[in-house]
Amino acid sequence: MGKRMKKDITRRDFLKTGVIGVGAITMGGSVVFPVCWPGKAVAQTAIPNATMVVVHNPALCAACRRCEAACSTMREGAAQPSRSRIFIDRRYQEALWADGQFIGQTCRQCEDAPCLRACPVGAIKVDEKTKARYVDLKKCEGLGNCERACPFQVINYFEDERKARKCDLCDGEPACVKQCPTTALRYVKWDPRHDDLS
């Protein structure tokens, strides 16, 4: 009985706080996305759109996974598809036994950047040159919020290091695109369409 009481109180307390919180936001007006309270890096200004993005075409993909190999080789120093920032292997089997339309998952550099907003320590930043959203590894504390927030599951969270990685467009020269032998991967101008679930 006592236990339940305690629970009720907790919930009531929580609700109260919540109401106050929302009130504060409404009053403040300027806070746009309070998702990551009590973060330091709540985006108060709009995030600039990325200029370029890597897109993948399932109809041409040969599933050779050179992109995964190139990504891990160039960015991690050793070939290791499990640590790539582009994902062909995840849905390879599924397509192989069906129709051969291999679906590669690439970061779409979203307009609203859920990963960036989810990071309470401000470790995901916007690159000055390409405006790609990238992980500042010095700041990353391995909370994994970005991984959970990403609607496209393209954040690669390394369990052993407790750090996250995501596509940062290799400073304008994506290694994966360079190694793609079919043009299934293309480095194109960013467009809101690339950030569309449909």
Place this chain on the structure above:
Amino acid sequence: MAELYGWAGKILRINLTDGKIEKVDTGKYVPKYIGGLGIGLRIMWDEVSGDVKPFDPENKLIFLVGPLTGTLSPSSGRLTAVTKSPHTWPIEHTTRGNIGGHIGAEIRFAGYDGLIIEGKAPKPVYIAIRDDKVAIRDAIHLWGLNTYEAQRQMIKEMRDYRTKTMAIGPAGERLVRTAVIIHDLKDALGQGGFGAVMGSKNLKGIAVRGTGKVKTACSPKELLEIVEYAKSLIAAPIHGILPPPVGTASSGYRARDGLQWVGGPKKITIGKVDPKDLSRMALRAHEADRRFAGKMAPFHVKNTGCYSCPVACKSYMTVPGVSRFGIPTSGEFVCLSATWYSPPDSTHEATFAAKQLIDTLGLNPWDLVMWVFLLRWMHQTGKITEKEAGIPFSDEKRGGERFITTLCQKVAYREGIGDIMAEGLPRGAMKLGLLNEVLRGDAASIVMLCSHGMWDHYDPRSYSQVLGLTWVMDNRDPNRHEYPGMILFSGAKFEDVQQVAKVIYGSEKAVDPVGKVSPYHPAKGRFAISIDHRGILKDSLPVCDWVFPVVMSPHPERKYMGDTSIESKLFSAVTGIKWDEKELDTAAERCWNLHRAITIRDWKTPNLREGHDWLPDAYFAVAEPTVAVSTVVTAAARGLDREDFETAKTDYYKQRGWNERTGAPTRKKLEELDLKDVADKLKL
């Protein structure tokens, strides 16, 4: 021990009899034996005696990858296997196999240079590997399933869709001597009966998931430089460099004006692909176009590649109609695996069903293709009736669907005449009392049985003493593609090919036009030796036979010259062991001599010249133009001259520093190659 780059450093030893799993240090084999096949041969030499039969528990099934596996090196995603083969004939000797796809790289990422599988499980099992966790799991529920079902079930049980698997089908379970192991949709470890050896160990499959890394000695940037250089010289699979209509119709380079992929949900226009355009290099191949000339091309969905392959030669196809045979409608193929049944009257569904059946049942088309010819001949000459065979020959005129499905089922399940066919062609023909007919009689020009009990892929009457030599010296059908690649699939003019041959092999006489064989010249022996050595490198590094060595490039300004030192450049960069082309070739020569020593041990005679290095009589007779069973054979060609071929053999032994009378390596040669212990054991 110094840190190894390229190699993982350990090989997994799995004993199925008592379930013991241990790790062997790779360091004691490398760099002396390179990796892959080289290590496999050394293990076979050390651990499996000449008296062991293929299906004995003492036989070992060894899967190996090499230092380049997993890296960005072009076409490095292959896996090599070595075992005592039940397929080779007349002696069951040690042989090798090779499989593409993604499983080789996955084994490497799991942290192993290979698996040594020994003993025999008391009941059906499969091996599950997830990085350092290795388990032998019960597979009673998988036994009897076809390769597709078994693989999908294993993936499910591994609870990770990134798992890579390989499995045997009903054929392997029933010890069909030619049975293969299948990975994914089509990649097969064929020729040698590896599936049967796996079945004899009660091992249904292997499932691997690896998340580790492959460290290279050089920096990523340096590696990429070499890789980009290699890619710029590689044009298309099977050494194709020029597309038709400039090149010949059989060129491996297919992309040309108007070429489309029409089998997928959307039509894709490929058109011309420039040889300098590296971003579209995997669009140059089109196996359905090369092999079928129209019949199956409408079903070509796309090209697919093995791990880390920029050439992507596999043709992914969907033929919805075959679902009524109870087989999946999608599949991949290269070369013969889909064309092995396509006589003029056959429907595209029969052809595709034949391909899907061999892959699901785990059968070997290179053997079955001979059986189809032999059975047809037997039927036509009244040696067997439809009723006796239980195979509807008359159905062939109506499209062949029932004919081919019945035939495959019969072999895989060893029913009726299938029980004889399951023994492989030479042993089966012996049981039927037709061996003499097949080797030198009326059936010889139809069946085309070559040395070691395997079908000839490239008739030495058309492809000269070079292929004749590589054929007889090897322990299986060597099927190395430099020679046919240069003179046929490259699509280059013969004069250009001659110039390339002159630079690499020392004389333009090293090559002959298809079907016009000139007398033996020592350059041909050099070519054959080079094919042997590069063959070892292909299976040891590994790199793909359809791409390496890069003998020719598509660039006229280089006079179509390729670069044969790419393998050594990649090897040095990845491992940090600075070997040039010559040093790597010496390591390959060491492995080849060891290979020969193992053959001597298996044959229990140092005289291989008469028995082992032997070409059937049919190849010394005229080849009729009607025998063009493989699409690449032949114009009417003269038979080889016996005396000339003996001269060729003698010169080959001489160039190798072997005994010219017996064809055995000499003690001097073995000691030169740091194989003194081998010479001692052979009592040379």
